[in-house]
Amino acid sequence: MVVYSKHTTAAIKINENEPLLMKDMERFLGRIASSEDYYHHNDFTLRTVNMTEDECPNGHAHCQHLLMSTSETIPIIDGELQLGRWQRVFLVELDRPRSREVIIQVLGG
Amino acid sequence: MVVYSKHTTAAIKINENEPLLMKDMERFLGRIASSEDYYHHNDFTLRTVNMTEDECPNGHAHCQHLLMSTSETIPIIDGELQLGRWQRVFLVELDRPRSREVIIQVLGG
Amino acid sequence: MVVYSKHTTAAIKINENEPLLMKDMERFLGRIASSEDYYHHNDFTLRTVNMTEDECPNGHAHCQHLLMSTSETIPIIDGELQLGRWQRVFLVELDRPRSREVIIQVLGG
Numbered sequence: 001m002v003v004y005s006k007h008t009t010a011a012i013k014i015n016e017n018e019p020l021l022m023k024d025m026e027r028f029l030g031r032i033a034s035s036e037d038y039y040h041h042n043d044f045t046l047r048t049v050n051m052t053e054d055e056c057p058n059g060h061a062h063c064q065h066l067l068m069s070t071s072e073t074i075p076i077i078d079g080e081l082q083l084g085r086w087q088r089v090f091l092v093e094l095d096r097p098r099s100r101e102v103i104i105q106v107l108g109g
Numbered sequence: 110m111v112v113y114s115k116h117t118t119a120a121i122k123i124n125e126n127e128p129l130l131m132k133d134m135e136r137f138l139g140r141i142a143s144s145e146d147y148y149h150h151n152d153f154t155l156r157t158v159n160m161t162e163d164e165c166p167n168g169h170a171h172c173q174h175l176l177m178s179t180s181e182t183i184p185i186i187d188g189e190l191q192l193g194r195w196q197r198v199f200l201v202e203l204d205r206p207r208s209r210e211v212i213i214q215v216l217g218g
Numbered sequence: 219m220v221v222y223s224k225h226t227t228a229a230i231k232i233n234e235n236e237p238l239l240m241k242d243m244e245r246f247l248g249r250i251a252s253s254e255d256y257y258h259h260n261d262f263t264l265r266t267v268n269m270t271e272d273e274c275p276n277g278h279a280h281c282q283h284l285l286m287s288t289s290e291t292i293p294i295i296d297g298e299l300q301l302g303r304w305q306r307v308f309l310v311e312l313d314r315p316r317s318r319e320v321i322i323q324v325l326g327g
Contacts, residue, residue, distance in 0.1 A: 122284060123226065123288045124226050124280060124283060124284060125226045125268060125280060126268075127259060127265070127267050127268045128267055129257075129258035129259050129261065129264065129265050129267075130257075130258070130259040130277065130280055132258050133257045133258050133259050133277050133280070133281060134280070134281060134284055137251060137281045137284070138284075141250075141285075176285045177284070177285065178287065181288060181289070182220050182222070182289050182291055183222065183289075184220060184222050184321045184323040186321075186323075191222065191224065191321055192224070193223075193224030193225055193226070193319065194224075195225070195226045195268065196224065196225070196226055196288070216325055217325045217326070
């Protein structure tokens, strides 16, 4: 089974669903690529490509996404999804909150 | 072919199997997310969720895993696994040594 | 559909194709694992394994690759590749420029 994000600033990741760990990860991603840093992508005085009317500065989210996954592939055996004991599938929003589109596709069988 | 780890602190990664590079990667991952840093996930005075009897502090391993892969997908063509010259498939243990479960699934054909 | 790189220093990644963002990402990857840092893998006085005649120091490229993807899997529905509005598939060269081999495999149907 493939779980696929149609976005470049929202990742699909398998990890543990423990609330304190969510806080650690948010801080960790902010340290890897901070929204406070300078990104050419956020410089709307220079940039001309892919500009939308509601464009927001999100260079940090693209850089975080570069080290994360657009999709995860999870085996199904005898109709059972093979998630391990602690594994949960997350859509990780790296940009501002908004509606997102995810595709789930099952192959084989 | 999909190689899948059933764990949240043990990744599947393709890279080169060169012993000195293994040392570089271990140091690199420790720099990205050090086991010496503070993680809420490791704070057993606060944490109540997903606690086991042999719980060990492993917040760093979850953060490292967040930037790595739970699985790798490798094409098979005419029955031959299409690994490149230097490509080898690793189970990367990010937490303490222990027994781990990996699923290998072949699709199509 | 699977897009697969046969290399350990060239990743396949989905992200946005915006020229200024390419500059941000190049700088970002250089900050994550700089080519100026020391890597045992680059120490040709010590290293004996996987040495080729034209060996170049590329420890940084292997470390960057460790946090990126060897492949991306993209769903096809009714014959249409399900790339989102801003999603484009990149071969990310992490080492020196050269010819690279990529496999594209379609499963199911």
